[in-house]
Structure formats: structure tokens, C-alpha cells
Amino acid sequence: MPRLRKREWIIALIAVLLTVPVTLTVAISTNLAFASGETTTGADNGDCDEILGPNTAESMYCSWMSKTPEDALDVVKFWAENDGARMKEAPPYPGPVIFCKDKNNKGPILQGCADKDQVLCKYDHSAGKYVCKDTAGNVTNPPEKACLGGEFDCSHDGSATGGTDSGTSGTSGTSGTDGTAAPAEGDGQEGDPSGQSAPRDQADPTAVPLDTTAEPRSVEDPQADTTGPTDTTETAPEATAEPRNDQNSQKTQNDQQQNPQNNQRPQNDQNTTKKTAAPPDDTTGQAAAAAVKLGMRVWIESELAPAWTAGKDQFQTAVANLAAQAGRPGVVGVKFAQDLGYWGFKKSDDVRRFVKDASAALRAAMPAGRQLAVDVVVPEMGCGASEPCQAALRGKYPLITRANVEKYVLTGDVDHVNVSSGLFSGEYAKWKITPDKALRNQWIGIRARGWDTRVHIGAREVGMAHSGADKLTAAQAEAAAKLRVDLPLQAGVQTVTLWTHRQNWDGAVWRILDEGLKTNNMWKALQARKGLNRLAVTFDAGDAEKSVTDDLNKLAEVFSEIYIHAG
Template identity: 40%
Template sequence: MTPIPRRRGWIIAAAIFAVAVIGSAGLAIANPYDNTSNEAACAVWDKPGTQEYERCLDNLNAQSVGEMIPGSQPGTPTISATSIGDDYNPPLYFCRDSGKSHLASTKPPKDCKDPLVCRWSKTDRKYHCENSKEISTSPPGNICKTNPHFACAGEVAITTTTVFDDQRQPPTASSRPTDAVASAPGTPDPTGQALPDQTDTPEPSSSTTARATPTATSSPSPTIAADDPVGQALAQAQKQSLRIWLESDLVNVWKAGPAQLKVAAERLKLYANQSGVVGVKFAYDLGLRGFNSTDEIARFVREASQVLRATLPAGRQIAVDVVIPELGCGAHQACVAAMRKAHPLTTLAAVERFVLSGGIDAVNISPGLFSKEYEPFKIQPATAISNVWLRIRLLSWKTKMPGLFIGSREIGLAHADETRSNKGDADEVARERDAANKLVNERVDVPLARGVDHVVLWTWKQSFSGQTWRLTDSGGGSNAVWDALRTRQNLLRLSVAYNPREPETNVADDVQRIAEVASAIFIFVP
């Protein structure tokens, strides 16, 4: 391996440190090395001169960096503006002198004529900034207008009412309560839900997966009927040594009242008691439908997670699927504004409110549902997806909520025909193979390279809006996309959504086929 030149190695090291410091406050307004650190940081992740590298620079150099709230490299400690307690939110310092870095620092700047100090207020959970004369001042770049963790000049720290307990330290993976889920009257089959699409692909009913193996197992429950499709899928998944997630949507039963929510939890518990079950996903694309306010969403997450943790077996995790349309915009501020206006309940600030609350253990982000909405801004689907994962990495959720699993719920590999295979000549077959590899690279390889823990593929087979969507060809036959997945070395980080009530052939054969490309399965529980 060619050694890194000493000067370049120094620059890269400086870049990683700079990115770590940026993560403390969510700022990258000016660069201490005349943009060298941004370039070096992007060079760590992407090859200079490539589109990905240029896109990385666009995001880091965006003027309205409050949209980004950058984070740190994996393993680098950062200051979380969503943490609780003074120990987790030390003062942040800025120097506004011309020609000097405007990056945030946890140490007072030296030889600075125009310093700012920003102190964390536990009453409204924001940083409030003052100049050297102790006069309230907006942070550099007025990022307080877009970054919910900073207050603008004159903004009084007023105690806010939240649905979560703000006086506790964010739980770690080991400190989070774990209990079992339960049984409930069947929640509506996802095929009956109206979902937005990417191009014309229906938004799926699939979930998130985590890499962790279950920490507790129990003997099979004798109450699962032999002809229960879910029970059959569980048995076959165990036989294939797949990690198992159960997925359902508890929004409607939650709205029906606590009694119905408890019944649903007990039904999930029946299956979660089986060995190999990692956890339960309880909401699809949270915030896109079924809610009227962010307060209502937060209340749902709090109450549903409390019931699930009190019901599920110890060690089972809980997860949700989310969408954050604005992240696909990258540095295009007009696009960001349009996405926030069109989807006010799924803005970054709204989603972070419950993702970083400690109410969930895993989150799957659906990045490909808004392709048509990006078109007016000339943002291609592949670019939007790359933007999402770049921004998620910069947000550094895992340093803010230790133990959180972050996944991608990918709908773009499924098709709505009986067959995807091209029966034409060799050239046509080759073109189809190349197109499939390009698609899998965009939807699987890129997210994993960007730091995503796992990719959940929707769907093995599902009826939706008069069409049947599937990953393979009818009957579980291979096609170019399936073959491309089989050649990947990402099996430990892939999972497939499966509805055992819609088999391609039979449950045993379906699950065995899924195990060819995945190490985990999401089994739909009605």
C-alpha cells in the first residue's frame, strides 16, 4: 500500500478533528484552512474529482449549514445538543474576527477581538449566545433560524412542555428497558394503506433491522397454531439461522385506545417469545399519514414504546420507519424549503424529536419515496439517496443516542411485473445486468459505504393498488437484480421484508430463497 504523504496525512488528521468539532454545534460556516479541511474530510470518504466528492463539498460548504447539523467521524466524541445535563452540553465558543475560523469550539478562542459564548439552557434545550459584553447575540450565520438547537438573539429561554422525560440522561444500549411485545387484533394489512411513491413505486410496508443478535430466547409458545403463516415463517427463519424482526403498524390500534394497544402488544409478544427474534418494528414511514401534529406523533412513540417495553420479552428491541424528505435536497435550500412545506410532520427537527428521545432502539429511513418531488430542482434519484446518507452521517445520531441502529428501507429494487428477466439477445441481457448492478450499487452499496448499519429490501412479494410487487420473478425465479444481490458481500447487512400470507411458492421455499441474499428477515404480523 502506498504510504500517505506526510503533509496529506496531517491534513486528513486535521480534517477529522475539524469535523468532530463541527459536530459539537452543527456549524461549518467558515473553514480554518481556506476550505482545505473540508476538502480533506471529503477526501477521506470519497475520491477527489468524483461526483460524490463534489457533493460532499457542496454539503459541507453550504451557506445555510444549520440545515445539516454535521456530526463526527465514527468513534469521535461529540457534544450532543439533544443530551441532558451540563456535563453533556458544555459552553461553545466562536470567534467572529475577519479571517479567523468561525467553527465552534469547546475552548475559549485565543487572541479574538469579537468572541461569542453559547451556553446550554435546560429549560428550552437550546444554546443561547452572548458577546463579550454579555449581550444576547445570534450565532454565526444565523443558523438559529434553521437549527433547532440554537436560539436567536433576544430569544428568552422559556420552559417547554415535551412528551418525553427531559430530566434523564439518554439511555445507552445496556440501560434501556427491554421487555416483550404482545398480541393484538390484526392491524390493517399494509397493502391497504395509501403510500407515496418514488417514480410509481408504492411506499412499502417493510421495516428496519439491527445487527445485534437477541439477548434472550425462550421456548416456543404452544399457543401458535400449526397453520399460522407467521408461526411457519418463524420456524423456517430459525431453520435458516436468520435474525428475525416482527413488523406491524400500531398507529390505528393506538388511536383506538390503551386497551386495543395492549391487545396488539400481547399478540406481538406471542411471536416475540420465539427464539431468534431480535425485535419489533411498530410503525411505517412515521408522520406521512395518520397524524395531525408532531406532538401527536411524539405521544404515539412514547406510549407505544412504553407498552411494548413492558410487554415484550427482555432483550427485544423496538424500531420505526421514518422519512426525512429534506435530506435528499443536499445543499439546495429552495428544495429544503419546499420539502418542509409539503411534509411538515417529517422535517428533520420533527423526526429527531422522537428518534433521539430514547423511545426506540432502531430506525429505518426510506430515502427513495420523493423522486418526483425532487425533479423540479433537477435532483436525480441517485443523487438524492446519496445526499440522505451523507447528511445522516454528518448528523452523528449515534453519538447523540448510543446504541441506535440506523438502516435504510429500500423500495426501489422491487418490480410490478411477473418477470424482470430479459429473454432477448446477449447484448440486451448484458445491458440488463449492467443496469441491475448500477441500481443495486445506488440502493445498497452506497448506503452501506456511507455508514448505514443495514438495508431492508422491500419486498419479497406484496399486493398493492392492483399490482403485485416482488424482488424476484414470479414464483421466486432469478432476475438480474436478484443475481446482483447474490454476488454482493453484504449478506450480513441485508434483510428482506416478508408477508407469509403472500408466498411466491410456499413459506419454506421462500425463506430459503431469502437466505441467499440476507441474514435477517422482517415478518409481517397483521
């Protein structure tokens, strides 16, 4: 994704502030807000500590987020004065981080921390992670907790400063650091079995209720590299499966398991998909053309994972078909994976290779300017600062830990990442975390970790659809909309995509509208948010409620963006 220079960031921030309705509270990140020693009204420190853990770098970043457009505008004015002089003098991003390895120190300004316990970490752009040194200049490990995310070089024995202590994190320094101002995109996870440029780090999600269970769909690549230490214990766990549109994928995977000789992973042969066919005049194409005429932003969505695991020929055919749909005028791009890593894979290294292969093939086949999107889900993000909850969900879902998901998608291989919600409420309940709290944990955590500086971030919400008639009162519908639409937007999410207009799932038909395109209280609550221009919906043209034309005309009353399933 192209990076903005400092002056362009100022212009972009002002543009956001001018376009956000005054009734909507937005969180504009201001990670340089305290560089001058001045203060600004930020997020509540207690809330940030509760969600992200006390004295963590993410918690400090969270506290720097502005609460209102007025607060954010004050910050923008501060940095824009004198042609951005303060911005020019500020240290490059990411700046240095100071830790105190004395576990009794409570920070965040290293009160009473002895020199021997201080560790200064500067970002090494060539290594793609922070490298830490003690006060004597010896390279050492940061506190053990800082090693969990993969952003820090933790390959040293730490003997110089007692690297095994479970210390508390410190503060961002104000001194300069080597490197450029743009965030690095290097690999930040130890134990990557491939010596290639693997995906880089930064991610997290949560959920709301939809208690439908199913066996995960897993296909193991017989040629997968098994030498990597991070992959030897990873297996696809049983999970609460999200409804998906690729109804033929189970049959495809069963065929693959019966015929493993066909499961050869496709190579990155871009020449085979250079030419894009004319957009097909099928049901999907007709729906896309109609949606464009209605002024909607159009994405074409499909699932490439089954074809990728099936072998080179199937993968190239699937890529060609998806690219052809993307060639239609007005199409923004394609989404090629739903809840990436949650199903269909046995090893995280396979997921990384799949994203890389799919990205290269699609970019070679699609017209210039088309974007690539994926859906992800990160269960541990809903836990907030609850370490037992985080540990349990990392163990149960090893392929979709925060560290792994960040390596899948914060790489430059995709442009847009939708974080799913609504899948793990039953898991969070074990730790007395309510669905609304889990959502808040997720979105503030994602914003605090700066995902939006690497990719466009969207929400994918599955908790607003219903089977049968919608029985919510007006007050209940408004409360649901505030939680599942307003909250992500307040946390900086660009769009909220709702599952679904209409889909058969688990023996019932799920909808946002009622049967026959009848409005309900939820629809009315969403209509009140039409002016935000931030709502999207998933749509299967092959399974319309009345007709493609009637359905799209109705959806355009609320949604400005649509994901059309390519059968």
C-alpha cells in the same frame, strides 16, 4: 441506548475496521480528529459543502469523515496511543461551537470577525440544547440559520449582538465545556406544547423512484392538545404513499372517523401488558421459527398507529399480540411504525405521544432484550444544500420535517431507525436533483448529523422491487445495487432492508425475484453482496410466492435479516 465510554469507542471502531471487507469503503466518523492540530484524509470539502451547505457545523463534521478503512485506522491508532491519553484530554462531546454574526464573514475560522460579532455556544445538558453568549458574557441568540434545527437556545431577543443577522456558522472550539461526554437526550425544539419530557432532536432522509400516489391516511385525535404553537398549522399533506403491509388499516381509520367517540388516546398503563403470552403457532410464528433456523435475524413488523388512535382497548390488544410474537426465541425485536408521521396523524405532538406510548407498552410486554424499530422518511434531507427545495418540502410535509422526525425517534424510545428511500424522486426533480444525488445527500447528511450516535441506523429501500419480469441488464442491476445498497453502507448504515419479497400494490405484484422465485440480474447483484451480512428483506408469510419454506430458503441465499409482517 447504552452509551460507550471513550475507551469502548476505540474498541468498537477497531472491531468495525476489522470486520469491513477491504473492497467496501466505509465512513467512520472522527469528530475529534483535528483537536490536536494534526490533519487526516477526510471527505472532500467541496462535496460536503454542496450537500450540507458551506461553513455549517454538519459540513465540517462531514469533512472529518474518513474515506477509507485505512484512513479510519490511522485515526483510531492516533487516539488509541498511550492508553487513549489524547482521548482523555479531548473536550467532552458535544463541544463548544463558535459563530460569527457578521454575515459577510465566510469562515470557517472567523477570519476578520470582530469581537462584537463573535458568539460562543456551549452545550447545556440540563437544558438539552446549546446556550450562546457574546464576548461580554451576555446570553444571546446564535445566527438565525442556527435556530432552524432546534439544537440552540433561540429564545432571547439577541439585542446584545444583533441576533437577527443571517450569519455563517463557525468552527468547533477546542476549549472544554461543562457537562458529560455522552450526547444529551433533552428536548431541543422550541414551541413544544407539552410540558413533559418530549422527544429530542437530530434527523434527515431522501429517495429513489417509485411514483405511486395515494391519499394520506389521517386520523385526528379529538382529545389532542391544540395549544402548542408548532402544531397549529400542521396538517397531513397529500403525499406519494409508500406501499404498506397493513392492508386493514384504511378500514380501521374509516371506522374511527365514523365513530370519533372511540378515538380516545390510550394512557400509559403498563400494568395492563405486563404478561407476555406464549408465541402463537400461526403463519407468522411458523415463518419466524423457520427463519431463525436458517440463521436469519428476525424482526416482527406491524403498524400500531391505527390501534393507538382507535382507543385504549384496541391498542392494548395490538401490543399484546405483537409482544407475543416477539417472545419467540431468536427474534431480535419488533417494528411498530412504517414511515412514522407520513400518514395517519394530523399533529406532530400526537406522533410524539404515540411513540412514547408504544415504546412504554411494548417494553413492558416484551421479554427483556428485545429491540424496538420504526421506519421514517425525511423528504428535505434529499435536497442537500438547496434551501428552496428544503423549504418547499418542509411546507408540504410538515409532520416529517427533519426537526420533527428527530424529536420522534432520537429520544431513547426506539433502538433502531430505518430511513426510507425511494418515495420523493418526483419532488426532487423540480429542483434538478437526480435520484442518485438525493440518496447521497440523505445518507451523508444523516451521518454528519450524528444520528448513529443516538440509535442504530438502517436503510429501507423501496426502489429495487419491480412488477412483472425484471428487465434490467447485468450492468444496470449492478449500478442500482451500488447506489441503493453500497452507498448507504458506505455512509455508515448498519443494514439495508429491501421492499419487498412479494406484495400486491396498486394493482400489481411487486417482487425482487421474478415470478416463481426465479432469479434475475438484480438477484445476482445482491448475491454478490451476501458476504456483507448487511441485507434484509420484508416478508409476508400470509402471501408466499410458493410456500413459506420454499420462499425462506430462497431468501436466505441473499438476506441475513428479515422483517416478517404480523397480520
